[in-house]
Amino acid sequence: MDSRPAPSLTTTPLSPPVRVVLIEDDTDLRDSLADLISLAGFEVLTGGSALAFYQILASQPFEIAILDVGLPDQDGFSIVEHLKANNHRHGIIMLTARDGTEDRIQGFRQGADLYFTKPADGRELVAAITTLALRLRAVDHPAPEASGSADSYPPAGPAPQNGWYLDHQQWALLAPTGQSVSLTAQEMRLLGCFLTIPASADGIATRSALLGAIGKNPVETEDRSLDAAIRRLRRKVEQAVGQDLPLKTVPTKGYQFTAPLQ
CATH class of the missing domain: 3.40.50.2300 (Response regulator)
Incomplete structure (x- = not known):
């Protein structure tokens, strides 16, 4: 060693x-x-x-x-x-x-x-x-203390206006209204994918990446567990905050978060 x-x-x-x-x-x-x-x-x-x-x-x-x-x-x-x-x-x-x-x-x-x-x-x-x-x-990784540095990520504090905020410390998703949705580890991993998308991907998280994030086999193209997980998350958010989760299905590619997310 x-x-x-x-x-x-x-x-x-x-x-x-x-x-x-x-x-x-x-x-x-x-x-x-x-x-x-x-x-x-x-x-x-x-x-x-x-x-x-x-x-x-x-x-x-x-x-x-x-x-x-x-x-x-x-x-x-x-x-x-x-x-x-x-x-x-x-x-x-x-x-x-x-x-x-x-x-x-x-x-x-x-x-x-x-x-x-x-x-x-x-x-x-x-x-x-x-x-x-x-x-x-x-x-x-939990959010660092606010330091004024441009490298601080994710930012500390409440959700930005007109945007959504993924709270890594509390395992929660904050809606633009400030209401909070508690998330499971799987849901945190899934939403975390939308924070690491390359600029060239047009904001689209691929099915392969999302399947891997929820612990499923990316090779199994017919695996519908991702769609089921997305449906559960959408329903959970709607019930908790009375607002639709801005996730758009992109046929044959994956999903796109269509609102600001930090």
Whole structure:
């Protein structure tokens, strides 16, 4: 097990830097990926076994785990099962030589956020880490104290006029009227997706991203659980504040939040 701090020159906008645990038993591949991830501005902790992972878990905070499925002492699926059973809130990326659909489905069902088949493209892996970390921070991190800094996010205080506000500290959605709707963890993750949409996406959160946010398999294009979750959330908001949730269905793509959201 070793720790590789990110170099002073970073290419990721995330601050503080994201700490990633990379567990891979192929030493050459592990070192190569660790160097690449570190150069992208992340802090990297590495190990070659499930035991090494559990030692890190017990002693070091981190946000993202990249887990090889075929480890010598315990497979990566078992690690994911352990994390979810004990309510650990980490982003999980599976990395494996297995390319079968059933293996990917098993990974998603057990709680993995993303699944990469070896050899993984390094740039894609870095982009995935960034996107996953943004999503996790949007949901899990409480609002900082107001400091007057442009970097303070999300802003402290009541909902902005004519807009909606996602309160990460109270797990609530504030309507423009100031009324509050208590949210579940799943609903927080779902709405958090609308805060991390790339500018090029026209404000549309894809079905794949939203399915992943609620713990479903993004590969299952016929999965209707997302639509059911959206319907429940719409009904809940309408009953609580007497106002429609401004979520628009975008056919074949996903959903769009059509009002200001912070």
